[in-house]
Amino acid sequence: MQTKQSVYMHGSREHIIKKATALFLQKSFKAVTMKEIVESTGLSKGAFYHYFPSKESLFLEIVETYIRMLNIDFDKFSKNSLYEFYHNYIDSSYKKFMQLKEFLEDTNDEDDLTYITLTFDAINLFPGFKEQVRQLHNRELSAWENVIQLAMERGEIKSSMSAMQIAKLFVYVSDGIGQRLIMQGQIKDLKDELLALWNGLYNDLKV
Structure with missing residues (x-):
């Protein structure tokens, strides 16, 4: 008590x-x-x-x-299909970022670029933080690779690329659009923008 x-x-x-x-x-x-x-x-x-x-x-x-609040538990996402997995991912990651902003009582979307600056400051100050970020990134890629491999084996998607190459496409598209929208002060558009891009990629892969 x-x-x-x-x-x-x-x-x-x-x-x-x-x-x-x-x-x-x-x-x-x-x-x-x-x-x-x-x-x-x-x-x-x-x-x-x-x-x-x-x-x-x-x-x-x-x-x-910051890391704890944004950490994503991929085990909770659906493995039934790649489609369900990336929809779960978008919903979860967007919700977590908004919860972080709410926790910090941050209502100014135009200054979201400073979240990236904070991350670089942390990497420069604490060598161990860079390793944490690397491990999180590898865990994210591994989660994507696993679900994509399952999707390929089930015949949900087909590609000449490997599961890891496709995983990198999904993750790096997310990183790129996220940083661009943050720099433009349009983070609230991230969910719709990313979903549109991932849907397009998925439709090209879908059998």
């Missing part, structure tokens, strides 16, 4: 993460000062440093929260 103190501590930690992330999304990691972060939270220095002794430790927590 949580005590009032534990609930308060959890709430304060989450409050700090939200406020600090908002600042890091406005500026780069180097440009944000600890003084700015402390002032934005409204907490005393003592209370703040109780949770995070340095800007680096706070940023690492933010990055881990």
